[in-house]
Amino acid sequence: MAELISPTERTRVVREPHRGSHDREAIYKILDEGFVCHVGFSVEEQPYVIPTMFARVGDHIYFHGSAASRMLRGLSGGLAVCVTVTLADGLVLARSVFNHSMNYRSVVALGKASLIDEPEEKLAALRAFTEKILPGRWAEVRQPNEKELKATSILRLPLTEVSAKMRVGPVEDDAPDYELPVWAGIIPLKLVAGTPVTDARCAAGTAVPAYAEHYSR
Numbered sequence: 372m373a374e375l376i377s378p379t380e381r382t383r384v385v386r387e388p389h390r391g392s393h394d395r396e397a398i399y400k401i402l403d404e405g406f407v408c409h410v411g412f413s414v415e416e417q418p419y420v421i422p423t424m425f426a427r428v429g430d431h432i433y434f435h436g437s438a439a440s441r442m443l444r445g446l447s448g449g450l451a452v453c454v455t456v457t458l459a460d461g462l463v464l465a466r467s468v469f470n471h472s473m474n475y476r477s478v479v480a481l482g483k484a485s486l487i488d489e490p491e492e493k494l495a496a497l498r499a500f501t502e503k504i505l506p507g508r509w510a511e512v513r514q515p516n517e518k519e520l521k522a523t524s525i526l527r528l529p530l531t532e533v534s535a536k537m538r539v540g541p542v543e544d545d546a547p548d549y550e551l552p553v554w555a556g557i558i559p560l561k562l563v564a565g566t567p568v569t570d571a572r573c574a575a576g577t578a579v580p581a582y583a584e585h586y587s588r
Contacts, residue, residue, distance in 0.1 A: 373397075381481055382534040392535040401476045401535055402427045404588070405456040406504065408434060410484075412452045414441045425454070426499035427530070432480060433487070433496040436524045443524055449483030454528060460539070462558040466548040472538060474557065480533040484526040490517075496525045507582045562588045 374395045384391025392398070408425040411418065419441060425434040432454060436442045442450065461474035487493050494515065501509045515523065542555045564586045567579050 376530070376533055378534060379532050382479065382532055384534060384536055387536075390536050390538055392537065393533075394535070398478055398530070398533055398535045399427060401458060401478045401537075402432065402456055403503070404476075405458055405478075408432070408454050408456045410434060410436075410442065410452050410454050412442055412450055424500055425456075426496065426503045428496065428499050430530045432528045432530060433499060433525055434484075434528070435500075436486075436526050440524075442526075443486065449485045450526070452482065452484045452526075452528060454480045454484075459560050461560050463538075463542055464555055464558065465542045466544045466551045466553045466555045470542070470544050470548070472543075474538050474540070476535065476537040478533060478535050480528060480530055482528050482532050484528040487525045487527055490520050492527075493520050493523060493525055496527075497523070505582050505586070507580070511580065564588070 375393045376395050376398065378393050382393070402425075406424070407422050409420050409422050411420045413419070421440070421442060423435045425432055427433075434454070455477065457475060457477040459473060459475050463472040463474060465471050487496065497515055498509050501512075541557065544555065567583045567586075569577070569579060
């Protein structure tokens with residue numbers, strides 16, 4: 372049976388609830404596929420939304436934050452945040468403008484994010500960022516030194532108040548519109564990697580690693 376994350380009043384999907392999900396596996400799959408999250412927070416009644424890298428480790432999300440940023444002010448007791456991740460899967464082109472839509476998968480996580488001070492946990496989070504993007508890369512490159520770790524701010528958010536929402540499937544038109552002589556259908560969308568471009572200062576003969584040459588998502 373699916374393991375559900377208990378919904379709260381804040382994570383209950385109100386609009387089109389049939390598209391909502393609290394299934395832990397479905398939520399984690401979306402998070403693991405996404406590259407960028409948007410972190411929403413408020414400072415002195417001014418809301419901000421910041422895009423940043425993130426990675427899921429177990430039942431937590433880790434994300435970057437600059438030590439000089441507004442996001443890290445007043446962190447004692449944690450920072451109330453809303454973290455969102457969205458994957459666009461297709462354009463849904465209906466016979467009417469009103470019924471145009473998009474196939475997508477999204478996650479919203481709420482809670483208090485805390486700043487990570489322990490160097491080993493910081494290192495583990497940075498490794499998770501790297502390996503999420505390119506498995507195998509962490510072992511090949513220079514890893515962060517003590518100075519770099521101190522200059523890096525990472526926040527951790529527990530995945531205890533979280534939900535997913537998604538749209539999948541075909542065009543849904545109003546019954547009379549199916550008679551219109553207009554093309555309708557889905558344009559699938561996906562992230563596609565291009566050919567790797569070797570840095571000009573690489574030593575002559577440095578081969579492109581297999582994980583970069585054959586990269587795909």
